[in-house]
Amino acid sequence: DVKVTQSSRYLVKRTGEKVFLECVQDMDHENMFWYRQDPGLGLRLIYFSYDVKMKEKGDIPEGYSVSREKKERFSLILESASTNQTSMYLCASNMNTEAFFGQGTRLTVV
């Protein structure tokens, strides 16, 4: 079974903090993704990575950066957290057609 693991289920951070969300996959997948899910907006792509140290911006990259130093690990960084970044963050990986998701991190910025 494919396993995508996100380091935290719930996080509460203060405005202006630097926040790291970690994701690890165990299936040697080339591609990894970060999405955010908001009510009425579905899943929106923040960044994706198709290889180690390779990344591409998704649809809403502003305020975020990513790091992929190892194939199995993809990190999302909120440089200076703001309240409008309160959301459910979902990491995914894939090799072919379907993407496999982690359990999500519910981030609240206060």
Added chain:
Amino acid sequence: DQQVKQNSPSLSVQEGRISILNCDYTNSMFDYFLWYKKYPAEGPTFLISISSIKDKNEDGRFTVFLNKSAKHLSLHIVPSQPGDSAVYFCAAKISGTYKYIFGTGTRLKVLA
């Protein structure tokens, strides 16, 4: 501009009956369409997919239909069960990439 649309935010169905979830798309550059199921506080789980060259794919109680001329796909769940109550997202994969465009989701409630 929403390229993948799920126009029904919610749907209620009696247990044992058919659930039909719909999705429309505007871009012809998609090569695969997928359906995901999501429970609260969990990540989406892959359900079923269909290639753009097919018009039907079936897996147990789940069948996906693709109507390319109408740019429409639907997910049929027969028979519906209370455990099927969740939010369902349709997604489209852009040809030649690994990028997915997701719809906004439909909340299905199966009534016992």
